[in-house]
Amino acid sequence: MIHCRVVTPEGLAKEMDTTILNVVSTVGQLGILSRHVPLVTPLAISRMITEESDGRKEYAVAGGLLYFENDLATILTDAIESKEEIDLRRAEEAKQRAEARLDDPNMDMRRAEVALKKAINRISVKNELK
Numbered sequence: 001m002i003h004c005r006v007v008t009p010e011g012l013a014k015e016m017d018t019t020i021l022n023v024v025s026t027v028g029q030l031g032i033l034s035r036h037v038p039l040v041t042p043l044a045i046s047r048m049i050t051e052e053s054d055g056r057k058e059y060a061v062a063g064g065l066l067y068f069e070n071d072l073a074t075i076l077t078d079a080i081e082s083k084e085e086i087d088l089r090r091a092e093e094a095k096q097r098a099e100a101r102l103d104d105p106n107m108d109m110r111r112a113e114v115a116l117k118k119a120i121n122r123i124s125v126k127n128e129l130k
Contacts, residue, residue: 002034004050004073006080013080016057018050021073023066038069043077045117047125058083060125062118079118086126095119 002021006014021032024046032039043066048059064077098116101107 002032002068002071002073004075006075006077008077008079013077014059014082016050016052018052018057020049020051021068022049023061023075024048025066032068032073034071036068039066040068041066043075045114045121047121047128048075048080058125058128060086060118060122062121081122081125083125083128086122088123088126091119091122091126095123 001017001019004014004016004018004021005012019034021030023030023032024044025041026044027041030039030041043061043064045063046061048061050057050059060079060081060083061075062077062079064075067074067076095116098112098119101112102109102116104112
């Protein structure tokens with residue numbers, strides 16, 4: 001079993017035990033099982049999937065950093081939301097705002113692109129069929 005702690009700038013956001021931690025690093029997908037070798041990797045804005053005692057859980061992760069050692073995974077991220085917590089209307093509004101920012105030549109394009117990726121990721125996690 002892997003103990004996973006997710007920390008955001010506001011503090012401990014989530015804590016769970018899982019048999020597998022599926023994440024997307026900046027170099028590709030990772031499936032981490034108990035007794036995996038120690039690992040530090042940056043995470044992409046992506047979906048995270050766990051197998052917890054009450055079943056499969058899906059989360060939208062806003063990128064970040066994963067530390068794994070001795071069956072303890074610590075994820076540092078700006079934001080994480082479970083599929084159930086995502087407000088689809090809010091995510092779609094955020095996507096529209098980000099797209100509008102991309103059309104403004106005076107905006108910080110990198111920041112607008114990141115906001116768009118986060119919104120699209122949240123929408124994707126929420127809309128995924130079981």
